[in-house]
Amino acid sequence: MIINSITEYSIKNLSMQLKKNRVIIYPTESVFGLGCNxxxxxxxxxLLxxxxxxxxxxxxxxxxxxxQLLKYVDDRLLSDNQRLLVFSTWPGPVTWVFPARVGTPYWLTGQFSSIAVRVSDFKPIRYLCLDFGKPLVSTSANLSGYPPARTVIEVHNQFRYYNLPIMHHNVLGLPCPSEIRDVVSGRIIRK
Structure with a gap:
């Protein structure tokens, strides 16, 4: 099965790298992302x-x-209206901050009792998550002080010394990283 320039082989290979706990680079809706298990x-x-x-x-x-996110978010704390609001934006490029489920690792939540999550409609991400069987960590692919990589050339320029597996596919082309909203308050954290 060929999906644009992504072959089933490349999805399987990257999924295998994730299962080996390697960090990968993959396209998102606006920039390349660093991801891992x-x-x-x-x-x-x-990754950090x-x-x-x-x-x-x-x-x-x-x-x-x-x-795929239910292991990490505490869905029981949401009202039906809050769920409807989230689902009205998903799948899509909106990230929601949810209360984290008890036991969600600190390395995901950081110093917070919440976790930021997104359900993407971008096929490279969807196919990779489906093959991997769970979500990926998604943070912009850039070194501290550098802008996020938007092309494979920019990825190579910043990460050439790290020997990371890369999904060679264009980003979707949205001008900005995903909007981030808080599901409990409805507040927009990042436009």
């Missing part, structure tokens, strides 16, 4: 070290569907 503390530590990011900030998870 959200359940692997060692993979998260590697590469990005030079503090664990305290927390991380975003991106998924193919809502059921």
């Amino acid at each position: 959200p359940d692997s503390e060692s993979a998260i530590r590697t 070290k590469i990005k030079r990011r503090s664990w305290k900030k927390g991380l975003i998870l991106v998924a193919a569907n809502y059921s």
